[in-house]
Amino acid sequence: MSFARSGSISEQQRYAICVGLPLVAIFGVLAFGKPLFDGNDDAGLAMLGSGFGLAVEPEPHLIFSHFGYGILLRLVSQFAGPCAHGWTTLAALGLSMGLYARALCAQSRPNGYLVGAAVIIAVGCMFTRALLLQQFTSTAAVLFGAAIGCWLAVLRCGARSPWLRTVIYTAIVLSFLIRPLAVTLGIVVAVPTLIWLAWLGPVSSRRPTLRLMAVIAVMAAAIYVTDNAAYALSPDWRDALTYNQVRSLFNDYFRIPWIPGAPEYAKVGWSENDYAMFMNWYFLHPIFDYDNVNYLARTLLTQAPLFVPSGVRDWLWTLLDSPLLIAICVGQLLLLALLPSCRVIIVLLMIGTFFALAISGLTGRPPLFRVQFSALSVSFLCMLPFLLAKESGAWPLRSLAAVLLLGIALYAGWTAVRAHRELSIQATAYRAKLLEAHSYFTGTVISWGSAFVWEWLITPTKVYAPVNHAIIPSIGVATRMPVTQSTLERLGIRDLGTTLCTKSDIRVIASTVNIKRLQKFCEEHYQTRPTYNLVFSHPMTEIHLSGIPEQLQ
Secondary structure, X not given: OOOOOOOOOOHHHHHHHHHHHHHHHHHHHHHHHOOEEOOHHHHHHHHHHHOOOOOOOOOOOOOOOOHHHHHHHHHHHHHHHHHHHHHHXXXXXXXXXXXXXXXXXXXXXXXXXXXXHHHHHHHHHHHHHHHHEEOHHHHHHHHHHHHHHHHHHHHOOOOOOHHHHHHHHHHHHHHHHHOHHHHHHHHHHHHHHHHHHHHOOOHHHHHHHHHHHHHHHHHHHHHHHHHHHHHXXXXXXXXXXXXXXXXXXXXXXXXXXXXXXXXXXXXXXXXXXXXXXXXXXXOOOHHHOHHHHHHHHHHHHHHOOOOOHHHHHHHHHHHHXXXXXXXXXXXXHHHHHHOHHHHHHHHHHHXXXXXXXXXXXXXXXXXXXXXXXXXXXXXXXXXXXXXHOHHHOOHHHHHHHHHHHHHHHHHHHHHHHHHHHHHHHHHHHHHHHHHOOHHHHOOEEEEEHHHOOHHHHEOOOOEOOOOOOOOOOEEOXXXXXXXXXXXXXXXOOOOHHXXXXXXXXXXXXXXXXXHHHHHHHHHHHOOEEOOEEEEEEOOOOEEEEEOOXXXXX
16 A cells, blocks of 8 residues: 655655554553543443453353454453453554544645644544543444545545555444444444435546445444344343343333333233332343333333434434534534535535434434434544545635634543543542442442442453452343353352342442332332341442341231
């Protein structure tokens, strides 16, 4: 692959940019940034993929990521140990930065000023946040956006060597493995542009665009078929996947409300407290089996609208709640205003972003920052290289756009660093406080929901006590998965409900509210009244120790 082009940036400098940008960024983050996971989803992936904490052995069935990503984590864990997911995420983000740099080099004008400006803009608006507060949805979207942005950038110059195509396709496959739904979101963002290029764009771009669309379609089909095959070969995991799909209508999309006096709930034997337990991720009881949950979903979902139009408004308006998202939106508007010759593609990318957010809103799910950030990042990474394109307009306009975008990027980067610093301070204090409770992490310890801040104990590059040496099964999204059953069996627990309701000396990391729900649940279904004493209290975490239960008549 040759970078040879006219101008003040030499071929060696272009290679240095493509390789140096990711290396400098990653080493800088590792040396000074102390990255964290943004939420407990990635902490869960880290534990499942490497086999620690809530998992007693590596498990490739990850539900929310592709089965192939689980296999990859198992391989990486042979070298990186429990930090396999963190290091894989850093590698994926490094690849995305390299592809973005390659896109800039393909577009570069003789003056290297715009190259440096475009690098700073992307680092400030997207990569800083993605590196410091890692989240697998955002990682997959940024990688996919960088791959499509690189492909768009080299489309006109014809510098698509077999090696570069291989790297782009590899990046797309990896993004599919990390988070298939994030790539689906990215496809929605990019598809209006790709359709226009394939049918109405320059003649030279039509066949390559059709080829790319065909390759992505084949990849998507292969990802879907192979992932479903991996679960179909395991009856237990197939059932877990089916259960999770129905369960999500309750806990993720909130489409199944509690209706006092509803005959449907009476038929399956659910009380209002049972519904509250289920909504707080407690699934291990016969009344929460698949047949009952599926029956409620089939009968009560029909009473709710299939689509929620008000959700579109919510997803769009909440963009204004985040300074970082505002900065990215303003940056896109500046590119639209100051690069007139590229407005068609920029407008199409913005339309795709709107569709992606609108579809997310129509599901009825509350707005999620990670999804909003992912959609905006895909479109912005595809737009930014046009700042350097020869046909993007006169130098003064592009120079003005670069200056304004630099200011926005510095502000966005500062907000991301500030947010990370605040979380790092809280995480350090949290770890220190938990050390005072180390005696309560022996014996049988059960974590419930978000009462345990996993992401502050499991970071991309280090695992802290007590997770680094304790087995802690979790009441959460993985409760009905085989991996949780294996972990409970390792602790000698055959029935979690019986253990929580009838055994003493059980440590439960849960909120006081959930402990009260558990006590009522035990009274209703086990005819016992367990006692739980609060033995450790922190604003984020409470630990309750069970005593001798009272048998009810």
